[in-house]
Each structure stands twice: as structure tokens, then as C-alpha cells.
Amino acid sequence: MKTIDHAANSKVFNQDEDRVDWHDETLWFIRQKRDKASKQIPQWEALREAASQIKNHTLSNLHNYLEEFELNAKANGIQIHWAKDAQEHNEIVYDLLAKQGISKMVKSKSMLTEECHLNHYLEDRGIEVIDSDLGERIVQLAKEPPSHIVLPCIHKKKEEIGALFHEHLGTPEGNADPQVLTEAARQHLRDVFLTRRAALTGVNFAVAETGEIVVCTNEGNADLGVHLADIHIACMGIEKIIPKRGHLSVFLRLLARSATGQPVTTYSSHFAKPRKGKELHIVLVDNGRTKQLGRPDFRNSLKCIRCSACFNTCPVYRRSGGHSYHSVIAGPIGSILSPNLDMAKHADLPFASTLCGSCSNVCPVKIDIHEQLYKWRQVLVKEGYVDAKKALSMQLMAKTLASPTLYHLAGKAARTTLKYAPFIAQNRFNPWYHQREMPAVPKSSFGEWYQKNRTK
Amino acid sequence: MNSRACILNAVKENQPELLALPDITHLLEVENQDLVAEFTRVIEGIGAKVFQVNKYQEIIHHLKADFETEKVRVVSTLKEFDEIAKPFSGLDNHELADVELMILPTHFAVAENGASWVDDELFKERVLPFIPQHLVFIVEKEKIVPTMHHAYQLIGKKKYSYGTFIAGPSKTADIEQSLVLGAHGPRSLRVFLV
Incomplete structure (x- = not known):
């Protein structure tokens, strides 16, 4: 059975905006108390x-x-x-x-x-x-x-x-x-x-x-x-x-x-x-702990003393709630501990992060949590635990960025499309544009501008 | 292979190369400070009350004012409080469930966090500081140390069977982060500095 992933669970949690704000503020208040105590x-x-x-x-x-x-x-x-x-x-x-x-x-x-x-x-x-x-x-x-x-x-x-x-x-x-x-x-x-x-x-x-x-x-x-x-x-x-x-x-x-x-x-x-x-x-x-001990990139997650400072500081945890992680230990530390136990079940968790690094900064035993989140993503993609659509789009992106011809072509296509048919990108199916204004489409790429102007 | 051997083998196989254990003696260096004042500030900040007294009689006077010591059950391990308290000599510690006030000695206290250390050298019955409605600790002023590092230096290699640091009354903030004193253990803590 496929478990509902963090993003889908968060969407449910976010239906009640007032509650999300309250949850967010309550946890941030605890984070601030932690700051005050540590500075004394x-x-x-x-x-x-x-x-x-x-x-x-x-x-x-x-x-x-x-x-x-x-x-x-x-x-x-x-x-x-x-x-x-x-x-x-x-x-x-x-x-x-x-x-x-x-x-x-x-x-x-x-x-x-x-x-x-x-x-x-x-x-x-x-x-x-x-x-x-x-x-x-x-x-x-x-x-x-x-x-x-x-x-x-x-x-x-x-x-x-x-x-x-x-x-x-x-x-x-x-x-x-x-x-x-x-x-x-x-x-x-x-x-x-x-x-x-x-x-x-x-x-x-x-x-x-x-x-x-x-x-x-x-x-x-x-x-x-x-x-x-x-x-x-x-x-x-x-x-x-x-x-x-x-x-x-x-x-x-x-x-x-x-x-x-x-x-x-x-x-x-x-x-x-x-x-x-x-x-x-x-x-x-x-x-599973001895298994984690044998993973050089992830073993120091075993240093955790379960203080939860990383939960309280995490912008994703505060706004998505603990149950979204569908894991006994939620938050950033849970997201690096859980895939060790079951990669298939917890493949979504290392992606439930902005990689801002705040978790690592507050960790009292200096676990490099955000770096491990990033490394788990790579392991999970390699092992084939990531959504096929995401994997395909990433491969396309990698091919495009690796070839100057494809890159220029893609840039031109995007500029033309966004100029004449912006609704293709800016519509309610694209969450990136919820509550965001579109940036103005540039007339040309830097490459084209440079070609045109370098002789002047 | 039994589970013990299984786990120990897996640990041995998977643990990284030996890393050095750091020296932590530098953490013992602290600035000179007024330990009584710091202890008082911190423990009052976490919900306890502190009184400085010269004689045990003063403590009895205080407690008589705050509690109906004639009517409620008061227990102490210190004979200095015989006037208002009885020792506990029962065999079943469940009999302590109705104790209103418990007066106990402590080994020492810690300024940085308001905690007092008690172990079974002082009293054998572990539940004593947990079961009463209200708790009183007697702390000797000169036995306040600056930090937990100094605390563990004092404890050293002592062979106790049970010991605990207690900092303030029992409390919880599990309901919407509203602090409530008196979760399961004592509702209040009075510390008398002698």
C-alpha cells in the first residue's frame, strides 16, 4: 500500500489557515525560548x-x-x-x-x-x-x-x-x-x-x-x-x-x-x-541502528538526544504539522532517521525540507541534518524510490543544461511561450504561481545580448 | 547466534575508526558570581519559592503559617522537624499517598539551573520527593555550586542506587503551552537556604 506522502498530508493540514498560523507561532515561540536560554x-x-x-x-x-x-x-x-x-x-x-x-x-x-x-x-x-x-x-x-x-x-x-x-x-x-x-x-x-x-x-x-x-x-x-x-x-x-x-x-x-x-x-x-x-x-x-551506524553519510544521526529543537525551528514542520510526516519521529531529524528503517515508505521525507540549514544550527550535538537530507535525496533517487515524473523531468533538465544547443533552444521556446501564451505556465495547476506574480519575460537571453553587443 | 551477539557483532563491524574522547575540564572555568543570588533567581524563575533563614525554628514558623500542620499529614526525615512532622517508617510506600507536606534535606544545589541533588544516602525511599502535594527542600547556602560540571565533580564516583536532580515543582505545558504547576508530583516547592 502506498502511504500518503508529506506534501499531500500538508495540503490537508493547510486547509485551516488559522490553525497553521497558530501552530507556526506556538513552535516559533518555543524556538525563541531556546535561543534565550542558550544565550544565557x-x-x-x-x-x-x-x-x-x-x-x-x-x-x-x-x-x-x-x-x-x-x-x-x-x-x-x-x-x-x-x-x-x-x-x-x-x-x-x-x-x-x-x-x-x-x-x-x-x-x-x-x-x-x-x-x-x-x-x-x-x-x-x-x-x-x-x-x-x-x-x-x-x-x-x-x-x-x-x-x-x-x-x-x-x-x-x-x-x-x-x-x-x-x-x-x-x-x-x-x-x-x-x-x-x-x-x-x-x-x-x-x-x-x-x-x-x-x-x-x-x-x-x-x-x-x-x-x-x-x-x-x-x-x-x-x-x-x-x-x-x-x-x-x-x-x-x-x-x-x-x-x-x-x-x-x-x-x-x-x-x-x-x-x-x-x-x-x-x-x-x-x-x-x-x-x-x-x-x-x-x-x-x-x-536498524547498527545499519545506520554502517552508513558513513548518515551514522551521526545516531547522536540525536531527542530534544526537538530542529522541529521547532523548521519552517516546513511548523507549517505542515507532525502528522504529515507519517512517521514516529517527525521533523528534520525524523526525515533522516526514518528512511534508514524503510526507504520505500519514507522516500518523501528528505524532500520535506527547504534545506535552509536552521536544523543543523540549533542541534545541540551538531548533527549535519540538512546535509543528510540532501544526501538522502540522492540515495533515494539512485535507488529508484522517487516519483517517476520527477525523475524524468530531472533527467530532461540535466540533458538540457548539459547541451548548449538544447539550452539555447529551450530558453528561446520558454521566452516565446511565456510572451504569447502565459497561461500555459501560469494557471491553477502550477502551484509555483499560487500567490505569486509572474516575472516579466526578458526580450533576449544574456547570450544573445552579448553576441549582439560585444562588437560595439 | 543470539541477539546480543548479533547486535554486538554488527556494531563492531559498522562502527567507524576510533575517534578521540574530548577533554571537558575547560568547562569548569566560570566567572566569579554570587551563587546564592543566581540560584535564587533561577529557581524562582521556574516556580519555586526561596527563603533565607538562620534556624530551623524559622522554617517551622514559615510552614505553620502556610499549612495547617496540625490537620494535614506532614512527613520529614529530619528530626529537627519533629514538632510538625513525623518520619515515615512504613513498609509500603503507597501509604504515603495522602502526604500533604514533605520536608527533605538535600546534598547540594546548582546555581545555573536551580536543581538540588538528593540520593539514597539521605533517604532510602525514592518516592518521598515525588508523592506529596507540597515539597520543602533544605539547602545549605555554602553547598551551592555554579554549574552541572561542578555538580558531577561533587558526586564523583559515589555508589548510590538512586539519585535525582530536582528543579522546581512538577509541571507541564502540554495543553497549548500554558504552564501549569503541579502535574503529577508536588504542586509547590519551597527551598529554605540555611
């Missing part, structure tokens, strides 16, 4: 450079660091599991729950479990999963995927959330006050935290030197979930490793400032050992 730190650029180099080094020594992490975590009483793909990851989580007869689990934010479609897998097997991050809970109630990795329901207006909460949590009809809605979610989820025996979290950083993992939240939902449960399952991609505990300083200084402009997330929790008498499991997941 004189060492900002030095921090970015350090973070980038630490991650580059880690990727170049990942094999040893994974072994070191496993050794230290096990010595601390943590149980380690390895999953080569999404299927195996889901099976591991299910088995851990089934073994203890657990049928209800609370989960804090984890993009990896979204990537693996864990919720569906567990629900199909009779296990109820409740997402405890407020934004995630909202999209879960709406039966939608998150549209943003840090702000999962940024596409939703408070009135829509009010209606959802009225239906599911019994808030007064028509009430869209964020304070009231958040309070309702607090009461609902507190009961969930107090009654679940299993809690799943993501992982922001895993330290090879100590075998500990760090989980960052603002709401405190990850901690409330795991401290009140018998079993804590933490799922992480293998690229989340950093070498030493001291390196956390670099990443924790960058993460929240890049994400929302906060000086740090409210909670940065370090789990080194399970609670007394309880279990802590870590699932290390590959799911």
Missing part, C-alpha cells in the same frame, strides 16, 4: 562541540561501551535484555509482564516504544497500557500518534482536549481551562500510579562507566510510576550510551535548554540499582 550560557558553543565530540567518540567505540554498560549494570543487580528489532523488543516486554501475571502497566514517554508500536502489541494480548505524560495521555485518548517528540499534542487546541476529557474523564462540558484539565489528569493518573505493578520508561542517557540510566521529565510521571511499582522496565536504543557519568553534565545542560528553553528538566533521575526487593530491567534495542 557563555559556554554554549563549547558545550555543543563537547557534546558532539563525546557522541562521535562513543559511536566509534560503541561495541566496548555496550559491553562495559552491561557488565556494570548487571553488577548492580539490573537485568539486561537485547532486542535486535521491534518484534523482539515487544516480546521481551510482554514476557516480563506475563511471567508476573501483570495485565495493566503505566508508561512514561518513550519514543522507542512508539517506534516499536508496543502499545498495540500489548493491547492485542490483553494488557492495558496507560501513558502517563499528559501530552501522551491526550493523544492516547484521541487515538492518535504524538505529533511532536517533546510536545506530543502540540497540534491540539485546548477546546479539543476539553471535549476529550469531558468524554473520558468527566470534566465539565465546554471547559477548556488548562489548569482544570491538568488537574483532572492529575487525579486520574494518580490513581493509575498507585495501582500499577509495572512501569515502563524510556531512557535519556545510559552511562557505560557506572551502568546507570538517566530519565528526564518535567511532570514527575516516570518517577511516580516506577517508585510505586514492583517492576521497572526501561527501553533504550543502543545509541543512548555515553562513556562517563561526568559527561551527563554536558548533555543535561544542553537538553532542556534546546528543547523548551528551561535551564534543566524538573527531574533528572539516575537509576543505578533496582529498589530493594524489586526488579529493574533494561531492554537494549537495535532495530
Whole structure:
């Protein structure tokens, strides 16, 4: 089945112009908060450079660091599991729950479990999963995927959330006050935290030197979930490793400032050992990451710390919405990560960019996102994943530009056509001319002008 | 071949040639600043309240004014607060669900982001700072460090089983970016600098 591509999805999103403006402005506001926060730190650029180099080094020594992490975590009483793909990851989580007869689990934010479609897998097997991050809970109630990795329901207006909460949590009809809605979610989820025996979290950083993992939240939902449960399952991609505990300083200084402009997330929790008498499991997941590691042009996308600064700054993301990307991770970083997993399905994403480079400029770990977007385009064309019409027109263009005769001929033809029959180009079928004036047609090309005038 | 070996082999095969690990000690260099003032400015900016006090009795006085300490459940791990709080010695931490006010010590705090570090050397029960409606931290003034780099220098190679940085009350802005304090954890944080 062919998925609807980004351009077509964006068109749907853009039918409501007021909403697009609101979405655009909201995200730009967050980008500005990020700018302000970063400028309060004189060492900002030095921090970015350090973070980038630490991650580059880690990727170049990942094999040893994974072994070191496993050794230290096990010595601390943590149980380690390895999953080569999404299927195996889901099976591991299910088995851990089934073994203890657990049928209800609370989960804090984890993009990896979204990537693996864990919720569906567990629900199909009779296990109820409740997402405890407020934004995630909202999209879960709406039966939608998150549209943003840090702000999962940024596409939703408070009135829509009010209606959802009225239906599911019994808030007064028509009430869209964020304070009231958040309070309702607090009461609902507190009961969930107090009654679940299993809690799943993501992982922001895993330290090879100590075998500990760090989980960052603002709401405190990850901690409330795991401290009140018998079993804590933490799922992480293998690229989340950093070498030493001291390196956390670099990443924790960058993460929240890049994400929302906060000086740090409210909670940065370090789990080194399970609670007394309880279990802590870590699932290390590959799911395409080793393949990406083997692509020299694209491997450094694995440096990503999921801050979403590239989303908030992207002129295309802000005006097309996260769902247009039909991918778990949207935005510029999603557009370079997703084709690795499935080129055919995500062939449109590297084209959903103006290549302006703003994403690379705000990236706290200096991933060359816009250059990778450009390189993915070349790979995708070579592999034949691009629309045949586009490929043909590009070939025609290349032939024309390569031959002086054809080039002059084409120029003449275009000038004549645009002079006498402008409607051929300027019509409603050509989106390039929507909301644009046609430029005046020149009388001659520069070549012709030069030929005529050089003897004078 | 099991998945572990599969993944580790693929990593080994695909990882690039070894690149150097950078030295980050230069990040420890900071300008002299008033750490108490900076900490106060930052943590108040993220929704906490800061009070400078000389004696524990002053803190009790403050809390008595803000809470009906006779009527609500107040828990603390510090015996200095016996007058208004009880320690928690239960076996099931779910019994803490009705705590209104929790008063806890901290190891140190960080000026640049308002965070305080606590680990299980101070208290074993991890849920203590997360479950109450309102949280109070006691921070020693001379234990405020400038940045996270200094913070991790202090933590060093310490063997804790759990530790966390906490900066402000629990919060969310998931609904139209409207900031709401008190998402799932404490609705307020009071920091007493002693």
C-alpha cells in the first residue's frame, strides 16, 4: 500500500489557515525560548562541540561501551535484555509482564516504544497500557500518534482536549481551562500510579562507566510510576550510551535548554540499582541502528538526544504539522532517521525540507541534518524510490543544461511561450504561481545580448 | 547466534575508526558570581519559592503559617522537624499517598539551573520527593555550586542506587503551552537556604 506522502498530508493540514498560523507561532515561540536560554550560557558553543565530540567518540567505540554498560549494570543487580528489532523488543516486554501475571502497566514517554508500536502489541494480548505524560495521555485518548517528540499534542487546541476529557474523564462540558484539565489528569493518573505493578520508561542517557540510566521529565510521571511499582522496565536504543557519568553534565545542560528553553528538566533521575526487593530491567534495542551506524553519510544521526529543537525551528514542520510526516519521529531529524528503517515508505521525507540549514544550527550535538537530507535525496533517487515524473523531468533538465544547443533552444521556446501564451505556465495547476506574480519575460537571453553587443 | 551477539557483532563491524574522547575540564572555568543570588533567581524563575533563614525554628514558623500542620499529614526525615512532622517508617510506600507536606534535606544545589541533588544516602525511599502535594527542600547556602560540571565533580564516583536532580515543582505545558504547576508530583516547592 502506498502511504500518503508529506506534501499531500500538508495540503490537508493547510486547509485551516488559522490553525497553521497558530501552530507556526506556538513552535516559533518555543524556538525563541531556546535561543534565550542558550544565550544565557557563555559556554554554549563549547558545550555543543563537547557534546558532539563525546557522541562521535562513543559511536566509534560503541561495541566496548555496550559491553562495559552491561557488565556494570548487571553488577548492580539490573537485568539486561537485547532486542535486535521491534518484534523482539515487544516480546521481551510482554514476557516480563506475563511471567508476573501483570495485565495493566503505566508508561512514561518513550519514543522507542512508539517506534516499536508496543502499545498495540500489548493491547492485542490483553494488557492495558496507560501513558502517563499528559501530552501522551491526550493523544492516547484521541487515538492518535504524538505529533511532536517533546510536545506530543502540540497540534491540539485546548477546546479539543476539553471535549476529550469531558468524554473520558468527566470534566465539565465546554471547559477548556488548562489548569482544570491538568488537574483532572492529575487525579486520574494518580490513581493509575498507585495501582500499577509495572512501569515502563524510556531512557535519556545510559552511562557505560557506572551502568546507570538517566530519565528526564518535567511532570514527575516516570518517577511516580516506577517508585510505586514492583517492576521497572526501561527501553533504550543502543545509541543512548555515553562513556562517563561526568559527561551527563554536558548533555543535561544542553537538553532542556534546546528543547523548551528551561535551564534543566524538573527531574533528572539516575537509576543505578533496582529498589530493594524489586526488579529493574533494561531492554537494549537495535532495530536498524547498527545499519545506520554502517552508513558513513548518515551514522551521526545516531547522536540525536531527542530534544526537538530542529522541529521547532523548521519552517516546513511548523507549517505542515507532525502528522504529515507519517512517521514516529517527525521533523528534520525524523526525515533522516526514518528512511534508514524503510526507504520505500519514507522516500518523501528528505524532500520535506527547504534545506535552509536552521536544523543543523540549533542541534545541540551538531548533527549535519540538512546535509543528510540532501544526501538522502540522492540515495533515494539512485535507488529508484522517487516519483517517476520527477525523475524524468530531472533527467530532461540535466540533458538540457548539459547541451548548449538544447539550452539555447529551450530558453528561446520558454521566452516565446511565456510572451504569447502565459497561461500555459501560469494557471491553477502550477502551484509555483499560487500567490505569486509572474516575472516579466526578458526580450533576449544574456547570450544573445552579448553576441549582439560585444562588437560595439 | 543470539541477539546480543548479533547486535554486538554488527556494531563492531559498522562502527567507524576510533575517534578521540574530548577533554571537558575547560568547562569548569566560570566567572566569579554570587551563587546564592543566581540560584535564587533561577529557581524562582521556574516556580519555586526561596527563603533565607538562620534556624530551623524559622522554617517551622514559615510552614505553620502556610499549612495547617496540625490537620494535614506532614512527613520529614529530619528530626529537627519533629514538632510538625513525623518520619515515615512504613513498609509500603503507597501509604504515603495522602502526604500533604514533605520536608527533605538535600546534598547540594546548582546555581545555573536551580536543581538540588538528593540520593539514597539521605533517604532510602525514592518516592518521598515525588508523592506529596507540597515539597520543602533544605539547602545549605555554602553547598551551592555554579554549574552541572561542578555538580558531577561533587558526586564523583559515589555508589548510590538512586539519585535525582530536582528543579522546581512538577509541571507541564502540554495543553497549548500554558504552564501549569503541579502535574503529577508536588504542586509547590519551597527551598529554605540555611
